[in-house]
Amino acid sequence: MNSQAGSLSLDDRPARQDERSPPHDFIARARAAAAVAATHAENVDREARFPREAIEAIRAERLFGLLVPTRLGGEGARPADVVDICYVLGGACASSAMVFAMHQVKLACLTRHAHGVVWQEQLQRRIATEQLLMASSTTEGAAGGNIRSSEAAVQTSGSRIALDRNASVISYGEHADGIVTTARRSEDAGPSDQVLVALLKDNYTLERTQGWDTLGMRGTCSQGYRLRAEGDAAQVLPEAYERIHSQTMAPVAHLFWSSAWSGIAAGAVQRARSFVRKAARASGGQMPPAAAHLTRARVQLETLRSAVQSGLRTFEAHSSDPNGLDPVNLQLAMNFLKVEASELALTVVMSAMRACGLAGYRNDGEFTMGRYLRDILSAPIMINNDRILANAEGSVLMSDPPAGLSQT
Numbered sequence: 457m458n459s460q461a462g463s464l465s466l467d468d469r470p471a472r473q474d475e476r477s478p479p480h481d482f483i484a485r486a487r488a489a490a491a492v493a494a495t496h497a498e499n500v501d502r503e504a505r506f507p508r509e510a511i512e513a514i515r516a517e518r519l520f521g522l523l524v525p526t527r528l529g530g531e532g533a534r535p536a537d538v539v540d541i542c543y544v545l546g547g548a549c550a551s552s553a554m555v556f557a558m559h560q561v562k563l564a565c566l567t568r569h570a571h572g573v574v575w576q577e578q579l580q581r582r583i584a585t586e587q588l589l590m591a592s593s594t595t596e597g598a599a600g601g602n603i604r605s606s607e608a609a610v611q612t613s614g615s616r617i618a619l620d621r622n623a624s625v626i627s628y629g630e631h632a633d634g635i636v637t638t639a640r641r642s643e644d645a646g647p648s649d650q651v652l653v654a655l656l657k658d659n660y661t662l663e664r665t666q667g668w669d670t671l672g673m674r675g676t677c678s679q680g681y682r683l684r685a686e687g688d689a690a691q692v693l694p695e696a697y698e699r700i701h702s703q704t705m706a707p708v709a710h711l712f713w714s715s716a717w718s719g720i721a722a723g724a725v726q727r728a729r730s731f732v733r734k735a736a737r738a739s740g741g742q743m744p745p746a747a748a749h750l751t752r753a754r755v756q757l758e759t760l761r762s763a764v765q766s767g768l769r770t771f772e773a774h775s776s777d778p779n780g781l782d783p784v785n786l787q788l789a790m791n792f793l794k795v796e797a798s799e800l801a802l803t804v805v806m807s808a809m810r811a812c813g814l815a816g817y818r819n820d821g822e823f824t825m826g827r828y829l830r831d832i833l834s835a836p837i838m839i840n841n842d843r844i845l846a847n848a849e850g851s852v853l854m855s856d857p858p859a860g861l862s863q864t
């Protein structure tokens with residue numbers, strides 16, 4: 457790990473722990489927000505409504521701006537801090553955790569690739585001081601899972617830009633203070649010649665085109681919209697999206713999402729543990745047969761935790777170098793983290809459900825696993841694992857397997 461390990465910022469000198477402004481008690485603050493999220497999680501899921509109480513609690517704990525550098529009013533936090541918070545929130549309310557994770561992914565892109573553009577830095581300052589919530593738009597049109605291809609183009613006229621986009625999925629679009637969106641660079645650019653554009657609420661209108669009545673992650677309210685925007689040319693990030701994608705967007709999304717999914721899995725294990733404990737007490741201390749499934753769930757959770765920790769170490773070790781994450785083996789490692797974590801998290805929740813048996817299968821009762829299971833089913837399709845694996849086929853052929861175990 458080099459001397460800048462732990463910093464999320466390419467633009468700024470990294471903040472060391474002692475340079476961050478107090479309070480740094482991220483876990484305690486996350487737990488306070490998670491307690492609120494847990495109280496409302498069932499209702500959020502049932503009503504498929506935005507988890508407004510949890511988001512207000514996250515805001516009250518001032519967790520939205522934590523990645524913003526200290527010189528711009530943020531806390532200069534490390535990705536490790538965000539990872540922990542996603543995990544804590546995930547155990548309480550999956551939708552709240554995913555909203556938080558998606559916001560932080562966008563913030564990571566903004567903080568690492570603004571390169572001193574005044575408008576962009578002012579935005580970061582506002583996110584930190586006003587605790588703005590940023591949404592993400594990458595999915596476009598009917599078959600929009602290919603994040604590295606855009607249809608709508610930025611139209612530039614002098615210092616002004618405009619965008620008209622069929623944004624078929626934007627989580628919490630109506631509840632966000634801004635949207636960070638991919639787009640084709642210009643009318644004559646190819647689909648993969650993309651940029652990233654930061655928009656604030658008064659830059660755009662949203663016309664709803666699709667609802668969000670899903671199995672799980674219902675509180676993310678990931679409706680489809682026609683997004684029409686106008687703004688300043690400085691709202692386009694100065695670096696090509698291709699680089700933002702490989703250096704930040706993809707690795708950080710995979711890291712933060714995996715952390716939220718790990719939190720969901722841990723929540724399911726905790727519930728299964730309560731079930732087995734109760735069953736053991738009822739039979740005079742004798743372990744029920746279902747205990748074996750709980751043990752298996754715990755083994756799988758530890759494997760999942762190791763995978764996320766390894767992904768975090770890889771990112772920390774290489775991300776402060778502007779091209780640090782370019783090597784094929786590192787790209788593969790960060791992409792496979794997403795695939796592996798999403799599948800493992802689902803396996804954990806399944807094992808936890810089997811530990812609870814019928815009590816877990818029921819939709820009512822204190823040991824129901826329904827919400828955990830429905831929420832975690834989103835993980836393999838949120839950027840579809842099949843697509844990630846198919847895209848990796850060429851790189852897998854080109855690169856040798858790792859030569860050792862101890863290096864990241």
Ligand SMILES: Cc1cc2nc3c(=O)[nH]c(=O)nc-3n(C[C@H](O)[C@H](O)[C@H](O)COP(=O)(O)OP(=O)(O)OC[C@H]3O[C@@H](n4cnc5c(N)ncnc54)[C@H](O)[C@@H]3O)c2cc1C
Binds near residue numbers: 558592596599602627
């Ligand atoms: C909870 C949640 C929140 C989301 N929030 C947002 C958001 O805020 N903003 C946003 O822009 N998007 C969001 N999305 C959408 C997400 O980014 C993806 O676009 C979406 O999950 C893709 O789903 P898909 O399975 O239809 O993908 P696609 O990749 O389009 O795949 C469709 C089908 O084709 C198959 N497939 C695709 N490519 C291949 C291939 N190369 N080889 C083999 N099979 C293939 C897949 O298995 C799948 O069956 C969200 C999704 C979820 C689940």
